[in-house]
Amino acid sequence: MRVLIVEDDPLHRSYLNEAVRAALPECETVLEADNGLSGELQARKLRAEHVVMDLQMSERNGIEAARTIWRERPDTKILFWSNYSDEAYVRGVARIVPEGATYGYVLKSASDERLKLALRSVFMESQCVIDREVRGIQQKNLGNAHGLSDAEYEILVDVALGLTDKAIAQRKKLSLRSVQNRLQQLYEKLDVYEIPGDGPEGWYNLRMRAVAVALLRKVLNASALERAERELRNSGGH
Amino acid sequence: MRVLIVEDDPLHRSYLNEAVRAALPECETVLEADNGLSGELQARKLRAEHVVMDLQMSERNGIEAARTIWRERPDTKILFWSNYSDEAYVRGVARIVPEGATYGYVLKSASDERLKLALRSVFMESQCVIDREVRGIQQKNLGNAHGLSDAEYEILVDVALGLTDKAIAQRKKLSLRSVQNRLQQLYEKLDVYEIPGDGPEGWYNLRMRAVAVALLRKVLNASALERAERELRNSGGH
């Protein structure tokens, strides 16, 4: 059994290394990569079936690396180990998990015990282990009281990239008006109309405000934007 | 001599602790705080004159903590120790450094040697030590080829918060047209007109696109937005 660790922070990497050795005595080799890109390459070259992956790395972030790894070997077991439980990350991971794949998501703030337990559960028992906090965020979005639907989230991303309504309509193959409808739903769900402080109604540019609120609530974050921007450029702009 | 470490990651905190003890044998006590708020409190209570400060912490980030510490004791020596050299951070730090204060800015990716050297230089020699990479970003903004002026940056932040042109005009005590002028400068400097891919001119909502580009280039980041949002709410919205 071999485990690949993908993590850019040296301290965290060596901590992980130790944790893996302690939790999985049956593990022969522990490999390391210090960014997403080299993580992909190593996983491919060494046929690693067990990966511990940090999110947010330079070069290529954990979500993208995981996606290509899973594309090549959907049965790879991946344990995500992240500082934050931003909705954007949670959503990003959920989007790329293949049918029936086993994975885990634990926060760096978790205790040693939790980490080791997760390592054993995911790698040995093929059991998914999602941190309680992360799980909470997942739930909130399905029980769509305030959470955004996928459709709404996609529109949000397009808006955040700076596309016009017309451009979005074309990308999404919708009429102009439909895009605007979805935008209005978005505005409601993000409480864009709630005005901090006083002043007349017209203090906010709604489309911009929606994105600001999404960023403040971590529904969106920089790495989600980067991903979307890259996709946009690849798809040639239309 | 006492040193206060403000850092939320336990691994990094203990690493720092060791580094401080190694670099500064004359140091009697090393204190620790695990978020910005308790950092402020400890600094006040213990009259720490030497602080190592992480940026981006929950509760209160390093820049805000440093500001209140410096407000109370402008001669405090602060060494910022950060993962990133986002322009937003660099600018945020520069904005709060008091006249003649001594501080440092080193990246977490720096070697042990660099860190220890910086510790000695800042705390013992009262000499400012700014990481080469960070310095580069500072320069770029003064030699205003592409860098944003402070005026432009402020407008950018207001736009990113979602304020309308009119609201910004009122906040900044300018005419509507002046705000729009500044916006146009912003659009130029951020290359908002450069279109990835093909398509007619009108693919982008310029105001939104400008913010997107700023985020992608790290001219803005989430914590800068949070700060601005808090200021906005405190100032009652006008």
Place this chain on the structure above:
DNA sequence: TCTTGTCCTGCGGGAACCCGCAAATTTTGC
């Protein structure tokens, strides 16, 4: 003093945005 440069300001218009209303269409549940 007279340029020259930079910044602020007002005017005007074309484009984009925001959204109420109502009809057409698709999806859902039974």
Place this chain on the structure above:
DNA sequence: GCAAAATTTGCGGGTTCCCGCAGGACAAGA
């Protein structure tokens, strides 16, 4: 198969944004 519910689409208008043009205010320099 049908009715209810949700989604999509078009129309029309009020508002905001984007920006070219041009006239003023103020400072620096010949």
